[in-house]
Amino acid sequence: MIIIAGNSETDFDDSKLSALERSMYQAMKGSSFQYRYDSVAGLLFELGVRSHIVESARLLNESGVQFSDFEHSRCNPVYWDRIENGGFQLKSGVTPHEGIRDIFNNGRLYAFECATAVTIVLYKAVLESIGPQQFDMLFSDLMLYDWHFNSNLRLIDRMNPMEAVAGDILYFQNPDFDPATPWWRGENVILLGQDLYYGHGLGIKTSDEIVEGLNKSRKPGSFQSASLADRFDQLDFSYLWRIITSDRRKLIIAKVGARSYILNT
Template identity: 40%
Template sequence: MIIIRFPDADGKQKLQNLSGKQKEIFEALDHSLTLFEFDTNFQLLFEIRLRGNIIEAALGLKNASVAFTSFKYSKFNPVYWTKGPSGYLLNPNVRPSDAISDIFTNGQEYGFECSTAMVIIFYKAVLDSIRVTDFDYLFRGLLVWNWNYDHDLAIITLEGSEFIPGDVVYFMNPDYEMPIWRGENAVFLRKGLYYGHGIGIGTAEEMIEALNTLRKKGSTTSAFMLQQHSRLNSKYLAQYSN
């Protein structure tokens, strides 16, 4: 359910003119049992656009030819990033916007696992939603790996099984054979489909089936979806909207 504290006529008209995935995101927010409260129509429109950009970033990463691999065998373009003990640190005098964009344009220079993929998708969606100058200011000194992220990215993780397109969910694989397949983070795209780096696009059932092929030999314990989701604090980020 959506509540707007100070609605305006122009914003209301823009909401009525939504179409495609933006309309689907609006309807998912409005029909949700969760209360989504905004000060203005502008904040709601930003949330919708940000979620749409998360979906586009997920599809962009899927098509970027990035390898799926563990930290030991990982790689990032050394022009922009330097590997350290806990992740990849942005090189001095490199703009964060250029470094994040490079992952999507030169994907063959990168290899990482699914949690890193989710954070990178979030960064790309924010880059496409706010002013580039603000992005470079907010995210200077980036360290990327696993769920390491700058506090200005403002990721919120909540319990619950009601997902909105653009949310990130987690499929747990309790009897994994290799540690990299202990589970799969995935973006909820729309129409019941998810994208997870290393598996690709599929329904929840297909994600679980894929993980079940990666269990210890003889295991009968199925993978399953955790009842939680991660999303961005759009009201905070909206102040930097482009």
């Protein structure tokens, strides 16, 4: 259900939406979950960011980036410092938007696992949605590692993956994974459309194809199949919308070292 300014939305004209945006809008409208917005602009912002998530996932899949565990991760040293845990810290003097875009432009220089891939896709989508200037201000302390997020990028935990919309993050679990390949204990994926997902290391696949791929990495003698987990995550679009539309005079922008913190007064 979509609720705008306290009212159930019934008269919104979706004729100017793209085909992807229209499909997302219809899915959200028919959901039992309440998608609440202060204005139509907030709804359009979410649809736009979701579209950029889908586009960014496809672009990362085509970028030439490789799959690896943390021990063997790699990055472009011109833009990032590889740290001891296998994550990437933005180099001093490099702007966040430059660092993110380089991953898509020079993907062959990068290797990482699926959770880091999801965070990169989300950052790229937000960057293309709000522009480099705002992105650099909001995400000045960029570090890419597993599920480590800048505080201005938040996820909401949701139940029932059957209600997920394109741009949401799901997880395929593989409880009997082969200990020799622990990175295949599961796969974090981004929903691109009806039963189509991007998972780093597997590519763009249907749910059956992802399960089939994970089942190839079960421990010998196992008959327990991989499956879609019963929870999923979505970007906190409302929080991001509030930040970028807040009156600048009502914001405190505090810098501590290389980090920026934005507080509402």
